[in-house]
Amino acid sequence: MAGWVTTLIILVLGAGLVAAFMTAQKRGISLPQAIALIKLRIPFRLHLPEGLDAADGKSDRPVIHVYARQSGLDAAVIWSVLDRTCLHVLHEDDQRSLSLLGMRLLARTAPAGDTAAIEAALSQGSSVSIALPPQVEPAPDTLARCNQIAALARKHKARLRALHLRGSSQSLWSAHPRAESPRLLWPRFRLAQSGLLDFDDIIPPENGASAPRDEDRIHDLLALARLNSNDFERGLFLAFRDAADRYGKAGPVLEDALGGKLSYKRLMIGARALGARFEQISKPGEALGIMLPNANGVIVTFLALQSAGRVAAMLNYTAGSAALVSALTTAKINTVLASRAFVEKAGLEPQVAAIEAAGVTIIWLEDLRETISPMEKASAFLNWRRPLQPVKASDPAVILFTSGSEGTPKGVVLSHRNLHANAAQAEARIDISVCDKLFNVLPVFHSFGLTGGAILPLLYGVRLFLYPSPLHYRIIPAVAREVRPSIMFGTDTFLAGYARAAKDTDFNSLRLIVAGAEAVREETRKIYRERFGAVILEGFGMTEAAPVAAVNSTSHNKDGTVGRLLPGMALRLEPVDGINDGARLFVSGPNVMLGYMLASDPGALHPLTDGWHDSGDIVAVDEDGYIAIRGRAKRFAKIAGEMISLGAIELMVQKLWPEYAHAAVAVEDRRKGERIVLVTTKMPALREELRDYSRRFGATDLMVPAEIVNVPEIPVLGSGKTDYVTAQKIADEWISSHRAGETTR
Structure with missing residues (x-):
């Protein structure tokens, strides 16, 4: 028996060495690097980006690789894939780590802050990797360090690239406190990169946009690598499943004003069971209307449609019967999902009558749930990890309707990738963690309420509390006092109303508020800063961008602006006759919609022809990349x-x-x-x-x-x-x- 075991061990080791040798040959790395790569790849299911290999060492131009160090394993992963001559500038904890002893013996390493060693390596044409702090929002000293790195790159004609290892923050070697990042024994690792930045190739931005500072260029590279570390090639249901795997042990993640609490698993079991019913009453790819308030049920219903491969059309029940029927006609919706209890409480009987008069069927979810058998519930329990229907990331996931603040509402068709990408773009710019609780009063039929107020927190482990109406000015402060959220979303109008009704202690748990949809007044900022100790971060978006396009952050915040463009996006400015201090804004990016549905051509998707969306906004962009809104193009008078x-x-x-x-x-x-x-x-x-x-x-x-x-x-x-x-x-x-x-x- 012992002989068989010995033989088996020898065979396994031999196969491992052969695999390592082949990996070393294929990737152009050393045999020790290849062995380390295989050892990391198997338990952590490490995914590597295309195009990242040891070719840097064969170039006449060195590359400076920067990464936000998420754990003590980041350096090992990065060493295993880069050129063997690369100098790795280690964090002080990594210089003492026993886990990295082998790397320190075999690789070229230097302690953090050893500028002389970096200069020497770059002078020899060798690439360098440099660890930076893990925070999304860098401290001033981190930005100063980025500026030093940029100066070295310019001096030695080096190019810059950012790397990010998603998943390592939840490993046993995490650089984050346990309270902020729950530990998993074998989390899935995904290494991603930004593009290469060559200072010699930089040309002035197109159409008047200003160039960011060097330290902000590196900050943007880090944000882009973090964004790219997400897996966007899957539907939203699987993205939620991944979130359940990462954060599911943290307890209830979803709460509402009715007292309901759901964990990730219960949320997805409910979605799987309800989705099976939606399969029976609709066709693949069909759009079903959702007329539900901010409560746990709307999230279950939304996710059930994603599981069933259907499209969720979020209906604005506050817009009146005519607008509601117009939306149903525009998107060719034959079925609306609603709740009897909600309709009665909100007084929506006229809207229901208008929907039925238009020939649209209303499915009452209370009745539908009663038809789900114990066997179907058991099946949902056993299969909660798998969607009912496969979907592509490029498939439509939701139809949202523009506010109609300036005309007839249009249907905006957003894909699974659009929604996931926009949530990930926000996560790459603003520090959030499982320690946070988000208080969302914005309705999910609004793009900000859906993506920012529901999808973003649930994809990244932030606990979510849903409140049914933003108009309850006197009630919401009292609820916030009980819920104790750390993050809140709102508009200036709503926030000002809450502040007038609030006691000084009602919002003292808040650390930040993200505001959009309209300009934030200085009076509103001052009230929340002085009375509640909360910072208001102003952002800018549009339904067509799923919706966030730019946002201020704690580290990059300029009053009077809506912040800087999100990673992965690009802007174009076109001059407008008669306007000298602004230009018309066009945007593109992974979050920009598939296209419109128009009342003049019901049910048909009108895609963007060139990937650029005309925002209709007149903006100015300053030298640091901050965007100031001058107004809507339609909201200029010619006098x-x-x-x-x-x-x-x-x-x-x-x-x-x-x-x-x-x-x-x-x-x-x-x-x-x-x-x-x-x-x-x-x-x-x-x-x-x-x-x-x-x-x-x-x-x-x-x-x-x-x-x-x-x-x-x-x-x-x-x-x-x-x-x-x-x-x-x-x-x-x-x-x-x-x-x-x-x-x-």
Whole structure:
């Protein structure tokens, strides 16, 4: 028996050596590197990116590889795949680690901060790998270190590349505290890289966009490598399954105001069981409408459709019956999934009647759940890890409808990859962990509420609390006091309303708030900073970008801007006649939609022809890459031949009367082409006071509204944005009646 065991061991070792020799030959690395690579690849199922090999050592240009060190194994993995002559600058913990003793004996290494050793290696044409701290949002000293690395690259004509090893943060050698990163015995490793940055090849950005600083270039490379370490070539159901594997032992991850709590496994079992019913009532790829509030059931239903290979059409039940039926027609939806209890509580009987009158079937989920047999539940329990239907990452996953703040809503078709990529882009820019709890009051029929408020936290282990309506200004602060979230999403309108109703201790658990959809006023920032100790990070997005396109972060934050573009995205600026301090923004990236569905061509996908989406926004980009919104292209008035930003007028008025809400619109004027009407809740709002302030503000006389209309409240969409269509109607009706009165007199 012992002889057989010895023979088996010899055969296994021999096969391993043969495999190592072949790997060394194929990848151009040394035999010890190949042995280390195989030893890491088998238990950790290490996935390597295409194009990363030892070819750097054969080039006449060295490469500086930088990586955010997630664990004590990162250096070993990186050593095993790079050129044998590469100098590895180790973190101080790695210099003492027994696990890396073999690497230190066989590889060229240097301690952190040994600039002389780095200079010597680069001078010889050897590549270098440098470990940086693991945080997504770098501290000032880390950015200073990045600036030093960039200077070395410029001096020695070296190129730069970032690497990221996803999964190692959950290994037993993790550099993160256990509370922030749960440990797994054999987590799956995925090594990713950014592209190569060559300072000699840098050309001025196209169409006026400014170039970032050197340290920000490296920061962006690190973010891009982190983004690329995600697996986007799978559907959302499998992405959630991967999250369950990584974070599933942490307990309940999803809660709602009804008191329900779900773990990853229970969430996916429910989705698998419900998805089997959706298979029976629909065809593969068919879009089914979802008319549900922010509660656990909407996430289960959404994930059930992804498991069944169907498309979730998120319906805005606050938009009114006409808009709801228009959305159903545009996307050719034959079935709507709803809840009787929700319809009764929210008073949605008119919408239900309109849906049924349009010939659309409503499936009541309470009834559907009752039909699921014990055998089907058992099957879902046993097969919860597998989706019911295979899907491609490029397949449609969801249809969201634009807010209609400026016209008829369109259906925006987003793929599994679009949604996953946008969540990953945000995770590559903002530090989040399993220690966080996100309080989401934004409805999931809104893109920010769905991707940022549901998909992002659940994909990355952040506990999620769903609240059904953002309009409960007095209730939400009290709920936050009980839930104690660390992160919250909102709009300026909602956040200001919560602050007015809140006690000083209601939001003291918050560390950051991400705000979008409208500009954040300085008064709102100040209130949350001084009363609650929370930082508001302003971002910018559009439904067509799934939705986030740019965001500020703790390390990169500039008031008055919406932050810097997310990793993996590109922008193009096109000049607009009459506008000198901004240009029209076009964006592209993995998160940009598949295309539109239009009311004029129901059910048909109108794809982007060249991958670029016209945002319709006028923006300015400063020398550090921060984007400032000047306004919507449609929200500029042409007065006496000059383009005037309605958004700038609102900003000016808001500074004068900060406690009130305002909307500026343009109406036809026979003499000057257009004139501006201010719709405001300020009573009385005196034009003379506004004119005097505009001069102190530095505005031109053309920016002073010609007419002022008082209203008890500014119309707001369910997403929190100002409803400019309704505001325009208010102004038009006031002008019409005013002119009629003048004619009568």
